[in-house]
Amino acid sequence: MKRVALLLRLGLGLLFVVASADKLLHPGEFVQIILNYHIVSQGPAVWAAALLPWLELSCGLALILNRAASGAALLITAMLAVFLAAEGSALARGLDISCGCFHSDPAAKGGLAWAMARDAGLFVLALLTTLRWESSPERERG
Amino acid sequence: MRITPLRTLQEAGYLLLLTLALGLAANALRPDGLPLFKVFQKDPGAPPYxxxxxxxxxxxxxxxxxxxxxxxxxxxxxxxxxxxxxxxxxxxxxxxxxxxxxxxxxxxxxxxxxxxxxxxxxxxxxxxxxxxxxxxxxxxxxxxxxxxxxxxxx
Structure with a gap:
């Protein structure tokens, strides 16, 4: 069980580090990806594009290094809930956009349903990771 | 050390503060930094065209x-x-x-x-x-x- 938890922590951490990379390099393009969802205006989109990739990186590294990992798992669960809501809303409105989860190409399109299914799976795993820490008497040292 | 909900929230708070500091510092240092304090159009959600x-x-x-x-x-x-x-x-x-x-x-x-x-x-x-x-x-x-x-x- 400990091995599964360790794999889960490292896997989620690595995934979020990878997800942050392209967005950190191209924040301008990431603003457009957020605007493509037609949920927030430019002001909040600019702030989200400036901070969200750093939050993904911080949480990913925290999980990998097992420092502040329970907080990181909680934040990743919350992020995935927000991503799922945004993707669901875009799908419901029939938007032909890409989720922008692992890249920052605003002209990309499609694959939202697949991204939503993937994020739903990740949400469950992140929630399990968070709950495991909440119920754990001692911090796991991987 | 026991991991309590309070401690989890504390850790999340630290990570959010770290993110804010890193994000603002990186944005200020990079040449293509985003205009965080620019006042955009007042109509919420309005595109710039x-x-x-x-x-x-x-x-x-x-x-x-x-x-x-x-x-x-x-x-x-x-x-x-x-x-x-x-x-x-x-x-x-x-x-x-x-x-x-x-x-x-x-x-x-x-x-x-x-x-x-x-x-x-x-x-x-x-x-x-x-x-x-x-x-x-x-x-x-x-x-x-x-x-x-x-x-x-x-």
Whole structure:
């Protein structure tokens, strides 16, 4: 069980580090990806594009290094809930956009349903990771 | 050390503070930093270009003040498009296909319908190239609904 938890922590951490990379390099393009969802205006989109990739990186590294990992798992669960809501809303409105989860190409399109299914799976795993820490008497040292 | 909900929230708070510090510092240091404190248009959700109804777009076209740009894939453009429209996808625009467009006209961009995002993607790209841009939000569907004329590629 400990091995599964360790794999889960490292896997989620690595995934979020990878997800942050392209967005950190191209924040301008990431603003457009957020605007493509037609949920927030430019002001909040600019702030989200400036901070969200750093939050993904911080949480990913925290999980990998097992420092502040329970907080990181909680934040990743919350992020995935927000991503799922945004993707669901875009799908419901029939938007032909890409989720922008692992890249920052605003002209990309499609694959939202697949991204939503993937994020739903990740949400469950992140929630399990968070709950495991909440119920754990001692911090796991991987 | 026991991991309590309070400790989890504390850790999350530390990570949020770290993120805020890193994000602001990196944005301030990089040459292409984002305009975090710029005051954007007051209308929430409004894009930085005009959005036109099909009738308003048709009026601009009649006056010779507009060129329609179809942001859809060529196969859909071939089926039906606004007469005289140019077919430029966002990908093609990024590759330089939009560099010869007229600068004395409003580029009215459209895609499938209200729901498609390609027109807005293309508008953003053309806006960066300093064109006068507007998006026909209802797309070709709205154009057809208002009985706008159509052209088919041979």
């Amino acid at each position: 005009a959005t036109l109804s099909p009738l308003a777009a048709a009026d601009l076209l009649r006056k010779g003040q507009a060129l329609f740009v179809d942001a859809r894939e060529p196969k859909y453009f071939a089926l039906a498009h606004v007469p005289g429209a140019r077919n430029i996808t966002p990908e093609q625009a990024k590759a330089g296909a939009a560099d010869d467009l007229p600068r004395d006209k409003t580029l009215v961009i459209y895609c499938d319908s209200l729901a498609c995002g390609r027109s807005h993607s293309l508008a953003g790209i053309l806006l960066e190239k300093d064109y006068t841009v507007a998006v026909m939000q209802d797309g070709i569907e709205g154009w057809i609904m208002t009985r706008g004329p159509l052209e088919v590629s041979q």
